[in-house]
Amino acid sequence: MYLYGAGGHAKVILEILAAAQTPAQGIWDEHKEGGLLGCKIAGKFDPENLPHGHEMILAIGSNQVRKKLSGQHAGIKFASAIHPTACISPTAKIGTGTVVMANVTVNADTVVGEHCILNTNCSVDHDNQIGNFAHISPNAALAGNVVVGEGTHIGIGACVIQGIKIGKWATIGAGTVVITDVPDYAVVVGNPGKIIKYNTI
Numbered sequence: 752m753y754l755y756g757a758g759g760h761a762k763v764i765l766e767i768l769a770a771a772q773t774p775a776q777g778i779w780d781e782h783k784e785g786g787l788l789g790c791k792i793a794g795k796f797d798p799e800n801l802p803h804g805h806e807m808i809l810a811i812g813s814n815q816v817r818k819k820l821s822g823q824h825a826g827i828k829f830a831s832a833i834h835p836t837a838c839i840s841p842t843a844k845i846g847t848g849t850v851v852m853a854n855v856t857v858n859a860d861t862v863v864g865e866h867c868i869l870n871t872n873c874s875v876d877h878d879n880q881i882g883n884f885a886h887i888s889p890n891a892a893l894a895g896n897v898v899v900g901e902g903t904h905i906g907i908g909a910c911v912i913q914g915i916k917i918g919k920w921a922t923i924g925a926g927t928v929v930i931t932d933v934p935d936y937a938v939v940v941g942n943p944g945k946i947i948k949y950n951t952i
């Protein structure tokens with residue numbers, strides 16, 4: 752297993768892989784050198800240099816950058832990383848490239864897309880649909896039947912009541928309480944959550 756990106760997010764993924772007994776063999780990052788938590792940084796990524804049969808995780812916190820890189824490297828075999836303390840329903844589906852951190856809960860019939868981040872201790876309840884490249888931050892809680900669109904960031908400690916639909920590339924601020932649907936690109940903060948602006952991506 753190899754990682755793309757050697758920042759703080761990569762450190763957490765390295766420790767997930769170690770805890771899951773599948774330690775990473777290397778990290779690609781053209782902006783860094785040396786090592787990260789004892790794992791060698793191998794410079795700029797070149798698909799030719801990824802050893803045959805090995806998988807990679809995009810260890811980058813930006814939802815937009817993960818989307819761009821996954822498109823640029825569509826031929827690469829991507830993998831997921833799931834911390835052994837995560838509690839994932841046997842009827843839930845976790846997409847390729849998604850990382851699930853310590854103490855996350857994912858309940859029945861939830862579908863999580865590709866290259867998502869389910870960050871530490873977040874709770875994603877039953878029948879949720881989480882779009883590709885979304886990030887559910889630490890301690891965020893999604894009730895049942897919530898829909899989160901592609902690339903949307905749910906901020907740390909936010910909560911979303913049941914049945915809410917949040918559009919694509921939206922941002923839900925830290926600690927926000929979402930009680931009404933959120934359109935694409937909206938930035939929502941507060942309790943109750945209100946739109947303060949729209950993302951331009």
Ligand SMILES: CC(=O)SCCNC(=O)CCNC(=O)[C@H](O)C(C)(C)COP(=O)(O)OP(=O)(O)OC[C@H]1O[C@@H](n2cnc3c(N)ncnc32)[C@H](O)[C@@H]1OP(=O)(O)O
Pocket residue numbers: 870888889905906907922923924925926927938939940941947
């Ligand atoms: C392991 C990890 O690190 S995972 C990463 C976890 N990180 C997060 O969850 C970060 C979430 N980000 C936020 O909450 C940010 O504050 C954002 C994205 C909502 C807004 O950031 P910015 O676009 O920079 O907006 P800015 O800071 O200028 O704030 C705009 C206004 O909204 C208010 N505001 C911003 N965030 C919040 C919030 N979470 N709750 C309530 N009000 C807020 C500000 O006070 C400001 O109000 P004012 O205009 O009356 O002064």
